[in-house]
Amino acid sequence: MSHNLKRKITLLQATSINMIDMVGIGPFVVIPLVIGYFNSPLFLYAWIFGAVIAYLDGMIWSELGASFPLAGGSYNFLREAYGRRGGKLMSFLFVWQTSIQAPLVVASGSIGFAQYVKYLVPLNLYEEKLVSVVVIVFLVLLLYRKIETIGKLSVLLWVGVMITIVWIIAGxxxxxxxxYNFWPNDTSEFFKAAFWIALGQGSVKTIYSYLGYYNVCHLGGEIVRPEKNIPRSIFISITGIAILYLAMNISIVGVVPWQEAKNYSFIVSVFIERIYGIGAARIATALVLWVAFASLFAVLLGYSRVPYAAALDNNFFKPFAKLHPTKEFPYISLLYIAGLGIIFSLSFSLKGVISAILAMRILVQFIAQSIAVVLLRRRNKAKVLPFSMWVYPLPVITSILIWLFVFFSTGWFALWGILIALAGVIAFFIKEHFEKKAILLIKKEERSSTTF
Structure with a gap:
């Protein structure tokens, strides 16, 4: 059924989708947190480190995405790389964690959106929760249309994202x-344990702000010329966003000193207010809300294709394989992720969600995909790859080591990530057990009917 998806998304549209996914509420919320971890001008290195991780991991996504341009992204990569038995387990684990993690990402964006609304309009707790629910419902209505319309809409949202960030930088x-000088007078600061602890904790937050450079892979079945446009979209997205993030950080602390900036939840609003006054700050806050909305749009669009791909492969519930009868998109999957996102937005606060999201993904997705590249290269020695990463296997080895560093930097959430993965393994074998029993029962009934 995957052939029914139409390749309508161009390079510009794919890059727009990636970039609006990357620039969500993340940077506007985590800038004060990152500064607080360092409590020094060295906080900028967490943003540089986040970009390095994105580039290394982007090579892995590009090689896999160009080779397997299908709906579902990681689901297909893991299924193909780990063989018949291992691939089924690993792809199931990915869908397992995605079924929890994707709605958490949606919830984190909607909660952050509602928190910024509070700068414009005083809200009590119940009103804030209502706003987070309404924004998800409205996004579902926007996504309930054909993919070529969505591609054009993503470019419009991307323009709003760029206007917001460029205004902040220019201002x-x-x-x-x-x-502001991010180079210390004493270079021995780089070799102190305090710097590396802060780098680990800060990078958890900056990586969250970079995540989304791979969204195009989830839409692989709908990308025009995927063997070229998927890698191009990934690297253009990372490069553009890294430059914008670094410039935005330097711009903000050039007006609001870092010693003070770490204390503000609405740092962008305070920053604009210092320059242009309260009226402009309200406009800036509205633009931040536009950015958060656009990012949630891309998140729901990309993740809704993952359960769909798994269901097509008989590795998830069959209703998720359904396409809308007239608009040709996986609407059951979209409604599930949005619905669970609403429940999570009503149940949790933003605190800790970022670390939880990253901890859940590192083992089953990022590290597992790094190993997947090695497995696929060994299996297809003579095959010419549509995209081949540079200086292989150095990016793979470096990526795995850095991801492990970041994973343990999430603290107790690393344990949560391990437990979620173990629960997924148990669920997989339970599912396999009942499926085998069902097959044996069917065969037994067939033999009985044949006898009579």
Whole structure:
């Protein structure tokens, strides 16, 4: 049924979808947190480190995405790489964690959206929760249409994202008052344990802000010329966002000193207010909400294809394989992720969600995919790859080591990630057990009917 998906998304549209996914509420919320971890001008290195991780991991996604341009992204990569038995387990684990993690991502974005609304309009707890629910419902209505329309809509949302960030950068550099030097007077700071602990904790937050560079892989079955456009989209997205993030950080602390910036939840609003006044700050806050909305749009679009791909492969519940009868998109999958996202948004606060999201994904997805590249290369020695990463296997080895560093930097959430994975393994074997019993029962009934 996957052949029914139409290849309508161009390079520009794919890059737009990636970039609006990357620039969600994340950077506007985590900038003060990252500064607080370092409590020094060295906080910028967490953003640089996050970009390095994105580039290394982007090579892995590009090689896999160009080779297997199908709906579902990681689901297909893991299924193909780990063989018949292992592939079924690993792809099931990916869907297992995605079925929890994707709605958490949706919830985190909607909660952050509602928190920024509070800058404009005073809200009590129940009103704030209502806003987070309404924004998800509205996004579902927007996504309930054909993919070519969504591709055009994503470009419009991307324009809003770029306007917001460029305004922040331009405002800071044209009104810069405070000198900022991210290079320490004493280089021994780089070799102290405090720096590396802060780098690990800060990078958990900055990586969250970079996540989304791979969204195009989840839409692999709908990308025009995927063997070229998937890698191009990934690297263009990472490069553009890394430059914008670094410039935005330098711009903000050039107006609001880092010693003070770490204390503000609405750092962008405070920053704009310092330069242009309260009226402009309200406009900036509205634009931040636009960015958060656009990111949630991309998240729901990409993740809704994952359960769909698994269901097509008989590795998830069959209703998720259904396409909308007239608009040709996986609507059951979309409704499930949005619905569970609403439940999570009503149940949890934003605190800790970012670390939880990353801890859940590192083992089953990021590290597992790094190993997948090695397995696939060994299996297909003579095959020419549509995209081949540079200086292989160095990016794979480096990526795995860095992901392990980040994983343990999430603290107790690393244990949560391990337990979620173990629960998935148990669920897989329970599912296999009952499926075998069902098959044996059918065969027994067939033999009985043949006898009579």
């Amino acid at each position: 800071g550099f044209t009104h810069k008052q405070i000198p």
